[in-house]
Amino acid sequence: MNMACGTSPLRIGVVGYGHLGQFLVEQLLSEGPGLGLKLEFVWNRNADKLRGVVSDEFILRDLSSFAERQCDVIVEVCHPQIVKEFGVQFLSKSHLMVGSPSALSDPELNRTLRQAAQRHGRTLYVPSGALWGGQDIQRLSDSGALKALFIRMSKHPSCFRLTKDVLSDWSEGEGRRVLFRGSVAELCPLAPNNVNTMAAAAVAAGALGFSGVQGEIVSDTELSDYHVVEVEVTGPDGFSVRTVRRNPAKLGAVTGSATYKSFWNSLLVCKGHGGRVFLC
Structure with missing residues (x-):
């Protein structure tokens, strides 16, 4: 080639x-x-x-x-x-x-x-x-030491593109609302345009897969300037890592500017x- x-x-x-x-x-x-x-x-x-x-x-x-x-x-x-x-x-x-x-x-x-x-x-x-730290998650998974992975994505409601009408009734000033919590396998069909970061995490965590990685999406009317991505990694013997990424984004934007x-x-x-x- x-x-x-x-x-x-x-x-x-x-x-x-x-x-x-x-x-x-x-x-x-x-x-x-x-x-x-x-x-x-x-x-x-x-x-x-x-x-x-x-x-x-x-x-x-x-x-x-x-x-x-x-x-x-x-x-x-x-x-x-x-x-x-x-x-x-x-x-x-x-x-x-x-x-x-x-x-x-x-x-x-x-x-x-x-x-x-x-x-x-x-x-x-x-x-x-x-996704922050994807290669680290992958190395932990490949070594057999990854025990659990949780990822939460919080955005202004105007930034979500969902396949169901779970956000059809949102109003300005309502604050924070958990839209879904469960496996990434279940979440991807609900928000296929919003959870690619979670999907990348599930690929990195190959030992757990899409069914084993847990995800949560949150609507928050306070997040008018950025998206928030939180990742919690759990390993053996009490090992854990938690990261929080604030990704600048305009209202209605599916993808943050840093992405x-x-x-x-x-x-x-x-x-x-x-x-x-x-x-x-």
Whole structure:
């Protein structure tokens, strides 16, 4: 592949052109060439959103024809459904960075994608996003010492995109409300666009998996300027670590601003790590 040659740029395809997709495309066009990265295509469910904003040469109108662009890495920042529909196909042709790792909460899809990565010698990259200490969690899990993992995400209610009407009655000034507490496996289908950080934690905690990692989402009208991510790790003999991350975010924003740069840094790692899942 081109990435094996130090003088050839890494060719990147971006699937999704929401706020995060826009940021990555802008970075690829402005900073990418100096870092050995080349934007190969951009796809968006609504192609009209790309017209006049992205040069025609980069617009991919039919996602099923992605292979014609011969990318080294495809970055999905769209929706878990795209991972379900195209993930295996993407891995047959390139490495895949899954920006919607909540899709991996489906055991069958998780297994199928891992098998595809191994079969084709590609890497299934899972970006850390807003998760702090993911590699440390992974090392603890790999050593067999991870006993429990809990992660809480608190946001202003306008920042949640839920599949059920559990927040349809919120009002300003109501304060804090716990929306769900349980396994991340149960939580991902409820809030597929909000809990990718939890999904990344479940990937890191491979010994526990999505069913073993516990999560909680909290609506808080006081959080008008940032999201809060709290992680509690439990190991043997009383070992524990608790981290609290405040991620600046505008009202209504699904993704905190600091996470954008985290995704970009994750993309810089995606240069091939064999047929496996890799937290980046």
